Amino acid sequence: MNPKRSLFFSSLVSPMGALLYLLLLSFFFVSSLVPTLQALALGTNANATRRRAPVHHDLSLDFYSKTCPQVDQIISSVTAARYRDSPTSGPATIRLFFHDCFVEGCDASILIAPTPGSTNKVEKEMEENKNLAAEAFDTVNMAKAAVENKCPGVVSCADVLAIAARDFVHLAGGPYYTVKKGRKDSKASLPGKVHPNLPKTNSTVAELVRLFSSKGLTPLDLVALSGAHTIGFSHCDQFASRLYDFRGTKRPDPAMDARLLKELRMSCPQFGGNADVVAPCDVKTPFEFDHAYYANLETNLGLLATDQALFLDPRTRPLVQQLGTDKARFFQAFVDGMEKMGQIRVKKGKRGEIRKDCTKHLT
Numbered sequence: 001m002n003p004k005r006s007l008f009f010s011s012l013v014s015p016m017g018a019l020l021y022l023l024l025l026s027f028f029f030v031s032s033l034v035p036t037l038q039a040l041a042l043g044t045n046a047n048a049t050r051r052r053a054p055v056h057h058d059l060s061l062d063f064y065s066k067t068c069p070q071v072d073q074i075i076s077s078v079t080a081a082r083y084r085d086s087p088t089s090g091p092a093t094i095r096l097f098f099h100d101c102f103v104e105g106c107d108a109s110i111l112i113a114p115t116p117g118s119t120n121k122v123e124k125e126m127e128e129n130k131n132l133a134a135e136a137f138d139t140v141n142m143a144k145a146a147v148e149n150k151c152p153g154v155v156s157c158a159d160v161l162a163i164a165a166r167d168f169v170h171l172a173g174g175p176y177y178t179v180k181k182g183r184k185d186s187k188a189s190l191p192g193k194v195h196p197n198l199p200k201t202n203s204t205v206a207e208l209v210r211l212f213s214s215k216g217l218t219p220l221d222l223v224a225l226s227g228a229h230t231i232g233f234s235h236c237d238q239f240a241s242r243l244y245d246f247r248g249t250k251r252p253d254p255a256m257d258a259r260l261l262k263e264l265r266m267s268c269p270q271f272g273g274n275a276d277v278v279a280p281c282d283v284k285t286p287f288e289f290d291h292a293y294y295a296n297l298e299t300n301l302g303l304l305a306t307d308q309a310l311f312l313d314p315r316t317r318p319l320v321q322q323l324g325t326d327k328a329r330f331f332q333a334f335v336d337g338m339e340k341m342g343q344i345r346v347k348k349g350k351r352g353e354i355r356k357d358c359t360k361h362l363t
Contacts, residue, residue: 059180059343063159068151071181072163078143079167082135087287090168091232092133093140097165098225098341099129100158102215103197105345107186107352108157111140113359122189128198131235140164144358157358158183162342169338172231174289175331177338184352187361201238202247203306205313215344217337223310223319224333225341230293231286233278234303236268242305244270255308257300279303294324 064071082089100110103123110129112122123129140161147155159181170176199208212222243265246253252261260283267277280286281303282293293307297320302308310316323330353362 058348059182059346061178061180063181064151064155067154068147070150071147071155071159072179074146074150075143075160075163076167078146079139079164079171082139082142083168083171086135088133088233089135089139090172091228092136093161093168094165094228095232096132096136096140097161098228099132099198100161101341101344102211103193104186104190105347106158106162106183106342107345107347108161108183108355108358109186109189111137111157111161111358112189112361121191123191123194124189126191126194128194131238141358148356153354153356155181156183156185156352156354158185158347160358166338169228169289169334172287172289175335177335180339180342182346182348184347184349185355185358186347187351187353199306201304201306202241203309205309205316208306208309209315215341217340219316220319220333221337221340223316223323224330224337226307226310227291227293227323227330227334229281229304229307230291231289232281233286234281235275236273236277236279237275239264239279239304240268240270243268246305253305253308255300255312256302260301281307291324291327291330294320294330298324 068074079089079093096110097106100106100108103109110123110132112124114120114122114125124132140157143164144155144157144160147160159179162181162183163179166177166179197211199211203211208222209219212218217225241247242253242256243261244250244252264279267273267279282296283301283303284296285292294311296302297308297311300308302311311320323333355362
């Protein structure tokens with residue numbers, strides 16, 4: 001007999017050898033059952049698995065391919081109706097997306113409503129956000145409700161806002177682009193983060209470049225995303241200082257076209273004006289998403305000081321000129337900028353939530 005084999009068998013007759021043998025048999029038996037038990041568990045909970053978004057994920061075009069494959073179409077049915085019935089919803093929602101992403105990332109924190117009776121403020125209540133149009137919030141809430149009706153508890157408010165903003169760009173004549181999805185909603189709304197993270201109406205180009213750089217965005221992104229002002233309107237208080245007291249000089253901004261200055265002064269008097277009065281950011285084609293915005297800057301027809309500054313500053317002037325002469329180039333730069341902005345500090349896993357009501361955190 002093989003001495004090694006006899007040694008093995010002889011070890012089985014001892015109490016210790018028998019115990020070792022039984023332990024080995026138990027290990028292999030249990031191990032063989034694990035895949036079967038996992039398969040049974042997956043089969044039992046198949047429906048729940050298909051309806052639940054993964055905990056760990058990256059943004060992707062097909063993130064909801066199994067859990068809510070019609071999400072784009074559902075949202076588009078709402079945005080199309082809103083654009084037809086309330087055109088101001090378009091630029092307002094694009095601006096809302098910007099204000100959300102620049103403050104702690106694209107996480108729908110801007111959508112949280114204040115709690116009645118509470119002294120704790122939310123981002124929506126801060127001065128920089130007070131002029132955000134109600135039509136934008138209403139649009140997102142309506143789109144979210146439509147999505148919840150078909151795919152409950154699956155799609156985040158942050159993704160709904162990103163898709164709605166894209167829809168309005170296209171509805172106004174701008175480019176259609178695919179939106180990567182998989183964002184989660186923030187568990188907090190941080191009002192103290194609003195002021196340092198949004199541009200001011202009197203920001204210099206140097207300040208704008210630094211702010212955008214802190215978000216991972218380039219000067220080209222700055223100029224391209226500013227092109228969203230090709231549609232929409234701004235309240236008088238956002239540009240009144242240019243009309244009467246530019247940078248404390250007690251005089252109007254010398255860079256503003258004289259005819260535009262005269263017209264704006266008629267609508268926005270220095271004292272006692274109507275706070276609800278607005279002026280188009282693009283004085284030539286305010287309802288069309290095109291590249292006329294840049295041509296306006298070259299002829300001193302920019303409405304906001306930050307807009308006109310992009311042409312006056314030698315660092316950004318060439319970019320204004322490039323995008324102003326090539327509509328296709330502007331569209332591509334804008335799409336690239338929106339995709340990059342849409343990925344700022346995305347919440348994933350346990351850091352975020354999927355709200356059923358965009359105005360309220362999960363309880």
